[in-house]
Amino acid sequence: VVGIRSNFDLKKLKSFIRQSKGKKIILSIQASGKKIKDFVEAEINPDFDDENEIVIRKTDFKSERTLAIRSNKAAFGINRDLIGFLKDKSSKIKMEINPKT
Numbered sequence: 581v582v583g584i585r586s587n588f589d590l591k592k593l594k595s596f597i598r599q600s601k602g603k604k605i606i607l608s609i610q611a612s613g614k615k616i617k618d619f620v621e622a623e624i625n626p627d628f629d630d631e632n633e634i635v636i637r638k639t640d641f642k643s644e645r646t647l648a649i650r651s652n653k654a655a656f657g658i659n660r661d662l663i664g665f666l667k668d669k670s671s672k673i674k675m676e677i678n679p680k681t
Contacts (some may be wrong), residue, residue: 582609582655582666583673590631593647596677601626604680605648606634610660611665612672618659621680622648647677 607620622636630645638651655663667670 582658582663583675586634586675588604588634593677594629597624597626597628597647598623600624600679606678606680607648608622608676608678609662610674611662612674615662616659616665617654618662620651620653620658622651676680 582656582665584675588606601624603624605622605624607622608617609620610617621637625646625648626641627644628647633645635643635645636648636651638649638654640649642649662673666673
């Protein structure tokens with residue numbers, strides 16, 4: 581687990597998924613107010629449909645809460661400075677999802 585209590589617009593995310601179907605994505609994770617950042621590459625799951633959770637998996641397992649599979653990193657592979665930042669419960673991160681070009 582990297583983050584909790586996320587807020588995202590499911591309709592916008594599903595629209596992005598439809599446009600990106602079958603493509604790889606890059607997830608950019610940045611600590612709010614800091615220059616700490618990391619990137620994760622994964623394959624989009626066209627069946628994602630969860631209002632509350634986003635799961636990125638290294639495996640091929642898909643469920644409605646799985647946004648992407650075959651990730652190049654698990655939570656333990658994320659930048660250690662970013663993980664350290666997240667140990668403070670008041671810390672926030674921003675995650676951007678873009679198609680891999």
